[in-house]
Amino acid sequence: MTSRRSSSNAPSRSFGDAQVAGFRLQRHYLGRTALPGVVTICRGVCGLQAQIMSAAFLQAWARNHHLSRGEIEDALWKKRTLVKTSLMRQTIHLIPADEFPIYIAALRCSRVAAVLRVMSRCGIDREEGEALTRLIVESLASGPCRQPAIRAAVRPKVSKRVRWWMDRVWSILRIPIAEGLICYGPGEGNEATFIRTDQWMTLEPRTISEEQARVQLLRSYLGAYGPATIRDFAHWAGMPAGEVRPLPALLARELAEIDTRACLLLHKDVDYLRAQTGKAISVRLLPHFDPYLLAHREKDHLISARHYKRVYRNQGWISPVVLVDGAIAGVWNHKLQGKNVSVEVELFEKLPKVGRARVEQEAESLARFLGGVLKAFRIAKS
Numbered sequence: 033m034t035s036r037r038s039s040s041n042a043p044s045r046s047f048g049d050a051q052v053a054g055f056r057l058q059r060h061y062l063g064r065t066a067l068p069g070v071v072t073i074c075r076g077v078c079g080l081q082a083q084i085m086s087a088a089f090l091q092a093w094a095r096n097h098h099l100s101r102g103e104i105e106d107a108l109w110k111k112r113t114l115v116k117t118s119l120m121r122q123t124i125h126l127i128p129a130d131e132f133p134i135y136i137a138a139l140r141c142s143r144v145a146a147v148l149r150v151m152s153r154c155g156i157d158r159e160e161g162e163a164l165t166r167l168i169v170e171s172l173a174s175g176p177c178r179q180p181a182i183r184a185a186v187r188p189k190v191s192k193r194v195r196w197w198m199d200r201v202w203s204i205l206r207i208p209i210a211e212g213l214i215c216y217g218p219g220e221g222n223e224a225t226f227i228r229t230d231q232w233m234t235l236e237p238r239t240i241s242e243e244q245a246r247v248q249l250l251r252s253y254l255g256a257y258g259p260a261t262i263r264d265f266a267h268w269a270g271m272p273a274g275e276v277r278p279l280p281a282l283l284a285r286e287l288a289e290i291d292t293r294a295c296l297l298l299h300k301d302v303d304y305l306r307a308q309t310g311k312a313i314s315v316r317l318l319p320h321f322d323p324y325l326l327a328h329r330e331k332d333h334l335i336s337a338r339h340y341k342r343v344y345r346n347q348g349w350i351s352p353v354v355l356v357d358g359a360i361a362g363v364w365n366h367k368l369q370g371k372n373v374s375v376e377v378e379l380f381e382k383l384p385k386v387g388r389a390r391v392e393q394e395a396e397s398l399a400r401f402l403g404g405v406l407k408a409f410r411i412a413k414s
């Protein structure tokens with residue numbers, strides 16, 4: 033890769049794949065010995081994906097093997113320093129509570145517009161959609177509720193066409209969630225609860241403009257996933273190209289352009305990228321939907337084409353992977369029976385003895401995180 037300052041005639045600089053991988057590993061706490069707290073992790077990687085909550089716990093564990101599930105739950109439900117809500121790509125994430133206004137302001141417009149477009153095809157106009165949002169928020173006045181109770185509360189108060197739409201969508205809460213008016217509430221049973229953010233958030237409300245929020249989100253994204261293209265950012269955020277296209281110009285003084293594919297990186301991170309040597313072997317077991325695997329439109333830096341479908345499966349399912357020096361070297365799965373944990377690994381390529389030993393060490397740490405002991409461990413090669 034080459035780097036040049038987009039605002040000057042500075043000479044080109046070359047960066048190898050190992051340096052880029054090393055940069056991303058470090059920013060994801062996957063290549064260092066530091067022990068970040070779960071809020072620091074969520075801030076650094078721009079949110080843990082929590083579509084499956086057990087996967088979010090393991091995403092945190094992958095970055096700090098000394099974390100416990102209880103610490104993560106405390107940050108989310110007791111201290112409320114984390115918030116669980118739907119964000120990028122309409123998927124559920126855990127993010128720091130103090131960054132909640134940034135994510136909401138940056139993503140709100142396109143997400144609300146997408147729902148309103150669907151509603152309009154059912155004959156529901158914006159005014160009626162906004163009225164439904166007000167009814168949903170009012171239904172939560174007395175505290176958290178599950179979605180069936182919210183549906184039951186608002187249904188008698190809406191028109192026949194809104195009821196028809198409600199019966200055909202998996203969630204009627206997408207607009208108030210996108211607006212930042214409600215988020216996920218306490219409890220991790222068979223069905224989630226939802227709560228008003230003005231009742232749940234412990235921080236004072238913060239006002240930030242849409243433009244400022246989008247610039248900050250791009251800045252944070254590049255800090256974790258750079259070098260990356262603006263198309264990568266749009267893919268990761270789930271934002272239309274027209275909304276992200278103006279952002280590099282707004283952040284121009286802070287950006288460096290990397291290689292001929294117009295990848296971007298923050299100027300302040302160029303020296304840090306250059307310093308990565310890629311000499312120390314890094315081995316991690318990443319769980320389902322790990323954010324490290326989701327940030328770039330193309331995945332050729334992570335996995336070969338012949339193994340792609342083993343990881344990036346149908347319906348958006350992302351398999352757990354063995355990550356070696358920033359690239360996918362295999363897949364894995366685990367079973368928990370009582371206190372006994374079994375881990376099976378299937379490698380796409382041969383690993384040296386030290387690499388295989390570190391995979392087993394990862395499996396032992398996983399078992400401890402799950403409150404058990406590793407009773408069975410197997411490595412196979414596809």
